[in-house]
Amino acid sequence: MERVDDLQDEKASGWRQRAVSRSLSAVRTRAERRVQRLLDAAFELIDERGTSEFTIQDVVERSKQSLRGFYQYFDGKDELLFALLEESIRESVEDIRESVEPESEPLKRLRAFTIRLHEWCGPLGTQQKRGAHNRLPLSEFSLQLAIRDPERVAAVMAPISRMLVELLDAAVAADALRATDTRRAALLIQQTVMYSWLMNRLAGKTGVQVTAEDAWEFCLHGLGG
Amino acid sequence: MERVDDLQDEKASGWRQRAVSRSLSAVRTRAERRVQRLLDAAFELIDERGTSEFTIQDVVERSKQSLRGFYQYFDGKDELLFALLEESIRESVEDIRESVEPESEPLKRLRAFTIRLHEWCGPLGTQQKRGAHNRLPLSEFSLQLAIRDPERVAAVMAPISRMLVELLDAAVAADALRATDTRRAALLIQQTVMYSWLMNRLAGKTGVQVTAEDAWEFCLHGLGG
DNA sequence: AGGCGCTGGCAATTAGATTCTCATTTTGGG
DNA sequence: CCCAAAATGAGAATCTAATTGCCAGCGCCT
Incomplete structure (x- = not known):
C-alpha cells in the first residue's frame, strides 16, 4: 500500500x-x-x-x-486505546506548555507544570476546561496498560517526561533545586502527581484528599527545594 | 501448608x-x-x-x-483475588511490624516501615525472604482492583494505612516531623512507596530506578523532616 | 471496461467466566 | 444401620466480548 x-x-x-x-x-x-x-x-x-x-x-x-x-x-483494542492516549497526551502537553511559558523563574515553571499536570490526570474540577475530555478514564487505562505493556506507555508519555526533565535540569542549573539525578526526580514527580487521583479514590469518603498544591509541596521539599 | x-x-x-x-x-x-x-x-x-x-x-x-x-x-474471581490480597497483606503487616519494633526513635521506625513496605510491594530482591510469595503480581492486582473497586481495596489495605498513620502521629508528637495532616501524609507515602515499582518499570531500560532509599529520602524531605 | 482493494454485514471462532444438571457421596438424626 | 437433605464432582451449557473469516457490492485507477 x-x-x-x-x-x-x-x-x-x-x-x-x-x-x-x-x-x-x-x-x-x-x-x-x-x-x-x-x-x-x-x-x-x-x-x-x-x-x-x-x-x-x-x-x-x-x-x-x-x-x-x-x-x-x-x-486490536489496545491499539485503539494507545491511540486515544497518545491523542490525549498530545493535547495535555500543548496545554501544559502554555501554562509553563509565561513563567520565567525555574521553580515557578516547574510548579506550573506540576499543578497543570495534576489537573489533567485527575477528575475534572469544578472549572471545566473547554471541550476537554474526561481524562480520568484515560488515566485509568494508562495504568492498566502500564501494567501489561510498560514500554509502550513509556513511549507515549515520553513528551511529558522529557518536558519535566528539562524543567528540572533548568531548575538545578539555576541552583533552585538540588537533585543528584533529574531523571529519577522526574519519575518521583510523575508518580506523585499523575496518580494521586488513585490514592484520593482509595481515601474515599474519609475526606482526606491530596490536592495539586499538596502534591507540589511534597515534591518540592522531597527534592530539597 | x-x-x-x-x-x-x-x-x-x-x-x-x-x-x-x-x-x-x-x-x-x-x-x-x-x-x-x-x-x-x-x-x-x-x-x-x-x-x-x-x-x-x-x-x-x-x-x-x-x-x-x-x-x-x-x-467470582475477584473474591479470590481479594482473598489472596488480604492474605498477602496480613503477612506483610506482620513482617513490617517486626521490622519496626526494634527501632525506638520515631523517625527510624518510620524509616524501617517505609523501606520494608517498599520491599514487600516491589519485585523480589536478590535476598529472597523465606518461602515468601512473589508479590509483584499481587501488587499489580491491587492496582487493577483499586481501579474498579477502590473501597474494597482500601478496606484490605487498612491495616497498613493504620500502622503508617500511627507512626506518623508518633513522629509528629516527638517533633521529628511537621505535618498538618498525618492522614494526608500517609497517602503520599503509600503512593510513593507502594507503587514506585510501576514507575521503575516504565523507566525500563533507561537504567534510572527509584530504590527504597530514594523513596524514603523523598518522603522524608517531602514532609519536612 | 476490468481488476483490485476497500467495505459492509454477519456468521464463526475463541477464551474465559459463570451457571446448570445429574449422579454420587457425606452428614446428621432416629 | 437407614433415609432425606446437603454437599460434591464432572462436565455440558450459556454468556460476553474480542477477533477472524467469508462473500458480495462498490468505487477508483489504468
Missing part, C-alpha cells in the same frame, strides 16, 4: 501521515476520516460513561462503521 | 468468614481445607508464572477441586 515515489517528498511528522499512502489521496482522506470517527466515538463513549470500559461493538456502532473496518485500522 | 485446622477457633479474617459462613460448623473444617487449597493453588500459579493472569480452570485443576466447588466458596 506504500509507493516508492511518495517517500521523496517532505518528511512526515506523525503516525497519521505515515499510516496511509499519499498517492491514493482520495482513499487516504476517506481512511483518515474513518479513523477519526472511530477515535471520536471512543472519546464520546468515555465521556458519557465516565469509564474506559466500552466494547468494540459500541465504538463501531456509534461511529457507524463495521467491525471489519475497525480491524482494518487497528490491530 | 496444612495449617488450617487451628483457625477454627480464633477470629478468622474477613474473606475466610465470608467464604465459609454458608456452611455451618460441621462441614466447616472440610470447607476451610478446601478454601485453603484453592488459595494455595492460586499462590503457586502466581509464583510460578510470575503473573496474576491465571484462569479459574487452572486454579481448580491445580487444587484438585471442581468448578462447582470454587463457586461454592467464592462469588
Whole structure:
C-alpha cells in the first residue's frame, strides 16, 4: 500500500501521515476520516460513561462503521486505546506548555507544570476546561496498560517526561533545586502527581484528599527545594 | 501448608468468614481445607508464572477441586483475588511490624516501615525472604482492583494505612516531623512507596530506578523532616 | 471496461467466566 | 444401620466480548 515515489517528498511528522499512502489521496482522506470517527466515538463513549470500559461493538456502532473496518485500522483494542492516549497526551502537553511559558523563574515553571499536570490526570474540577475530555478514564487505562505493556506507555508519555526533565535540569542549573539525578526526580514527580487521583479514590469518603498544591509541596521539599 | 485446622477457633479474617459462613460448623473444617487449597493453588500459579493472569480452570485443576466447588466458596474471581490480597497483606503487616519494633526513635521506625513496605510491594530482591510469595503480581492486582473497586481495596489495605498513620502521629508528637495532616501524609507515602515499582518499570531500560532509599529520602524531605 | 482493494454485514471462532444438571457421596438424626 | 437433605464432582451449557473469516457490492485507477 506504500509507493516508492511518495517517500521523496517532505518528511512526515506523525503516525497519521505515515499510516496511509499519499498517492491514493482520495482513499487516504476517506481512511483518515474513518479513523477519526472511530477515535471520536471512543472519546464520546468515555465521556458519557465516565469509564474506559466500552466494547468494540459500541465504538463501531456509534461511529457507524463495521467491525471489519475497525480491524482494518487497528490491530486490536489496545491499539485503539494507545491511540486515544497518545491523542490525549498530545493535547495535555500543548496545554501544559502554555501554562509553563509565561513563567520565567525555574521553580515557578516547574510548579506550573506540576499543578497543570495534576489537573489533567485527575477528575475534572469544578472549572471545566473547554471541550476537554474526561481524562480520568484515560488515566485509568494508562495504568492498566502500564501494567501489561510498560514500554509502550513509556513511549507515549515520553513528551511529558522529557518536558519535566528539562524543567528540572533548568531548575538545578539555576541552583533552585538540588537533585543528584533529574531523571529519577522526574519519575518521583510523575508518580506523585499523575496518580494521586488513585490514592484520593482509595481515601474515599474519609475526606482526606491530596490536592495539586499538596502534591507540589511534597515534591518540592522531597527534592530539597 | 496444612495449617488450617487451628483457625477454627480464633477470629478468622474477613474473606475466610465470608467464604465459609454458608456452611455451618460441621462441614466447616472440610470447607476451610478446601478454601485453603484453592488459595494455595492460586499462590503457586502466581509464583510460578510470575503473573496474576491465571484462569479459574487452572486454579481448580491445580487444587484438585471442581468448578462447582470454587463457586461454592467464592462469588467470582475477584473474591479470590481479594482473598489472596488480604492474605498477602496480613503477612506483610506482620513482617513490617517486626521490622519496626526494634527501632525506638520515631523517625527510624518510620524509616524501617517505609523501606520494608517498599520491599514487600516491589519485585523480589536478590535476598529472597523465606518461602515468601512473589508479590509483584499481587501488587499489580491491587492496582487493577483499586481501579474498579477502590473501597474494597482500601478496606484490605487498612491495616497498613493504620500502622503508617500511627507512626506518623508518633513522629509528629516527638517533633521529628511537621505535618498538618498525618492522614494526608500517609497517602503520599503509600503512593510513593507502594507503587514506585510501576514507575521503575516504565523507566525500563533507561537504567534510572527509584530504590527504597530514594523513596524514603523523598518522603522524608517531602514532609519536612 | 476490468481488476483490485476497500467495505459492509454477519456468521464463526475463541477464551474465559459463570451457571446448570445429574449422579454420587457425606452428614446428621432416629 | 437407614433415609432425606446437603454437599460434591464432572462436565455440558450459556454468556460476553474480542477477533477472524467469508462473500458480495462498490468505487477508483489504468
